[in-house]
Amino acid sequence: MQKFSLHTHTIGFDGRNTEAEMLARAEELGWSHIGFSNHFIVHRAIKEAPMYQYAVKGNYHNIYSSSFDEVIAKFEEHYKKIDELKKESDIKILKGMEVDFFAYPEWRENFEKARAHLKPDYLIGAAHFIEHNNTLYNSHDLKASSKAEQNQLLYRYWQNERAAAQSGLFTFMAHLDLMKKVGLGIEPEWAEEERKTIATIKNVGVLVELNTSYFKFGNEPYPGQRIMKMLAQENIPVLISDDAHAASQLGGNFAIAKEMAKNCGITRFAEIAESKENNNIRIPINMLSKNR
Numbered sequence: 001m002q003k004f005s006l007h008t009h010t011i012g013f014d015g016r017n018t019e020a021e022m023l024a025r026a027e028e029l030g031w032s033h034i035g036f037s038n039h040f041i042v043h044r045a046i047k048e049a050p051m052y053q054y055a056v057k058g059n060y061h062n063i064y065s066s067s068f069d070e071v072i073a074k075f076e077e078h079y080k081k082i083d084e085l086k087k088e089s090d091i092k093i094l095k096g097m098e099v100d101f102f103a104y105p106e107w108r109e110n111f112e113k114a115r116a117h118l119k120p121d122y123l124i125g126a127a128h129f130i131e132h133n134n135t136l137y138n139s140h141d142l143k144a145s146s147k148a149e150q151n152q153l154l155y156r157y158w159q160n161e162r163a164a165a166q167s168g169l170f171t172f173m174a175h176l177d178l179m180k181k182v183g184l185g186i187e188p189e190w191a192e193e194e195r196k197t198i199a200t201i202k203n204v205g206v207l208v209e210l211n212t213s214y215f216k217f218g219n220e221p222y223p224g225q226r227i228m229k230m231l232a233q234e235n236i237p238v239l240i241s242d243d244a245h246a247a248s249q250l251g252g253n254f255a256i257a258k259e260m261a262k263n264c265g266i267t268r269f270a271e272i273a274e275s276k277e278n279n280n281i282r283i284p285i286n287m288l289s290k291n292r
């Protein structure tokens with residue numbers, strides 16, 4: 001069974017355990033690596049997004065910011081904790097980020113600066129938001145929209161996914177069919193958008209995550225079997241991850257997800273390979289092993 005996860009969240013962001021508690025659980029599981037990938041979500045208009053007031057009420061707004069400096073400061077503190085833990089740990093710890101990709105030019109410029117400063121080991125591409133008519137919508141806004149609007153927003157969603165993959169910033173793409181979380185994008189008509197996105201992903205050479213967190217709703221992982229079959233057809237490697245927001249979720253459903261992937265024809269599962277040149281694990285993109 002896979003002995004690592006690169007998609008995890010901690011306290012200080014929207015996780016429920018500290019870095020040390022997550023690490024202790026990973027040790028218990030006998031893992032070789034753990035990667036922390038807290039949210040990097042910066043958009044100039046995020047505080048005007050419809051969801052923001054709910055985030056404030058629910059007190060989870062701290063992961064959303066309109067200021068790069070603010071988020072950089074948070075990651076500095078978080079990465080400093082990781083550096084401390086690295087000194088004592090038998091398990092290799094990686095610094096990641098789950099990044100919401102936005103297409104406006106200053107975003108890219110500022111993000112590149114943040115990356116150069118923070119030096120993460122890897123980046124996960126995500127689209128929790130859909131930018132449309134100068135408004136940012138999340139999955140719950142989509143759920144509440146009219147059918148016509150939903151369709152428009154879903155098309156935008158898949159366009160965003162392709163733009164994120166195309167950006168070349170990311171090691172792997174998170175939860176491709178995220179919108180099924182609110183029951184959207186499931187109909188056969190969406191297969192065409194999915195196929196186009198898989199084609200882009202293949203062209204760019206980015207990996208796709210098999211995210212086991214959705215099993216908590218008793219369903220398929222992200223992505224579901226329709227997309228898994230497309231990935232198999234294109235021979236795109238998948239990276240299994242738990243998207244753990246608590247230590248107890250680490251490694252959850254890995255076996256069942258892998259079984260499902262194999263049944264869909266997937267034979268390539270990503271592994272971590274360390275670069276020999278410098279003791280750093282900088283490019284998990286060369287971490288492929290066949291049919292393990």
Ligand SMILES: [Zn+2]
Nearest residue numbers: 098126174175
């Ligand atoms: Zn996510």
Ligand SMILES: [Zn+2]
Nearest residue numbers: 007009098243
């Ligand atoms: Zn996540």
